[in-house]
Amino acid sequence: MKRLNHLALPPTSRGLRIGCLIGFVFTLAAQAEPQNPATSLQAATTDAKTSLSIIKATDRNGQQSQARIEKLDDATLSRLADTRRALGEVAQLRLYNQQMALIVANQQEELAGYDSQIAAIDQTEQGILPLMVRMIDDLQRNTEQGLPFLLDERQSRIALLRDMLQRADVSVSEKYRRVLEAFQIELEYGRTLEAYRERVDGQAYDMLRVGRIGLYRLSQDQQQAWTWLMSSNGWRELPSDMLADIKQAFKVARQTTAPQLITVPLASPLVQSEVENANKEGGDV
Numbered sequence: 001m002k003r004l005n006h007l008a009l010p011p012t013s014r015g016l017r018i019g020c021l022i023g024f025v026f027t028l029a030a031q032a033e034p035q036n037p038a039t040s041l042q043a044a045t046t047d048a049k050t051s052l053s054i055i056k057a058t059d060r061n062g063q064q065s066q067a068r069i070e071k072l073d074d075a076t077l078s079r080l081a082d083t084r085r086a087l088g089e090v091a092q093l094r095l096y097n098q099q100m101a102l103i104v105a106n107q108q109e110e111l112a113g114y115d116s117q118i119a120a121i122d123q124t125e126q127g128i129l130p131l132m133v134r135m136i137d138d139l140q141r142n143t144e145q146g147l148p149f150l151l152d153e154r155q156s157r158i159a160l161l162r163d164m165l166q167r168a169d170v171s172v173s174e175k176y177r178r179v180l181e182a183f184q185i186e187l188e189y190g191r192t193l194e195a196y197r198e199r200v201d202g203q204a205y206d207m208l209r210v211g212r213i214g215l216y217r218l219s220q221d222q223q224q225a226w227t228w229l230m231s232s233n234g235w236r237e238l239p240s241d242m243l244a245d246i247k248q249a250f251k252v253a254r255q256t257t258a259p260q261l262i263t264v265p266l267a268s269p270l271v272q273s274e275v276e277n278a279n280k281e282g283g284d285v
Contacts, residue, residue, distance in 0.1 A: 125172055129165070132179050136161050139182060147215040147228055149189075149207065150196070157182055195253035208250055214264055216246055227265055238265065 136158060143154050161179060164170055190212045198207045198217075205217040215228040217235070225246045226235040238246065242265060249264050251257040 128172060128176060132165060132175060135179050135183065136165070139186065142186065147209070147212060147230075149194075149209045149215050154186075157185070193249075193253045195250050206250060208246070208253055208264075210249070210262075210264060214266055216249070216264065218246060218250065222247060 139154075139161075140158050143151070143158065161182060164175055164178060189209070192209075192211070194209045196207050196209075198205060200217075204220060206220070208214075208216040208218070210216075216238075217226050218224070222243070225238040225243050227238055228234070229236050245263045248257075248260075249262040252259060252262055
């Protein structure tokens with residue numbers, strides 16, 4: 001019966017294999033030497049049971065082997081997927097590192113430029129701070145020597161600029177920007193027409209500014225008008241026949257009438273003389 005262990009059966013169904021094996025066992029038994037029939041039947045039955053046990057064990061082993069193979073196959077596929085994913089991540093990281101190397105090189109160039117700029121900051125501040133002081137002094141001088149319009153507003157702006165220069169929490173660039181902004185406002189005064197109200201010695205007047213060349217005021221009852229004379233640094237009353245022109249100029253400044261050519265006396269030496277002599281001539285603006 002040892003030959004049964006080396007017998008290779010065809011891959012058929014389990015029942016067919018069992019039947020073939022039982023038939024083969026009985027064939028061998030028939031070809032053997034004549035024995036007692038009872039003994040021969042018992043031996044054949046024992047061999048059949050042994051064969052069935054072997055077949056069942058072989059099936060169990062085959063199933064277990066197949067399960068192990070499938071498990072190993074799943075593990076292999078999973079590891080293969082992990083390997084492919086890792087290779088993809090490596091490729092991405094390689095590209096990322098290359099890009100980061102370019103960025104770092106560019107940042108190093110920028111840092112070198114910043115270092116040179118920082119080294120020059122001290123020299124820049126040493127030059128810009130005195131410049132801003134002189135610029136504010138010029139604003140103060142122009143305010144004091146020019147037409148006295150919006151004096152409170154303009155002088156307050158200058159005072160704030162001087163205070164700002166002493167503050168450590170304001171950057172040099174911000175200080176310079178604010179000074180330039182003040183100059184820009186003063187520049188706008190020279191090309192605009194403005195009407196506003198102001199109190200002088202407790203009395204309210206309607207004020208008219210024509211650029212930076214003419215300043216006029218009108219009483220509340222609109223029966224008197226004055227012009228500022230730079231030569232005398234004071235107000236001079238205008239002749240009554242100029243009231244209509246002054247009132248019309250106020251309407252244009254307040255945009256209550258269409259823009260048009262206005263006629264007002266200019267503060268030139270000739271007009272100043274005429275105003276002082278109460279003449280009726282005026283200038284065009």
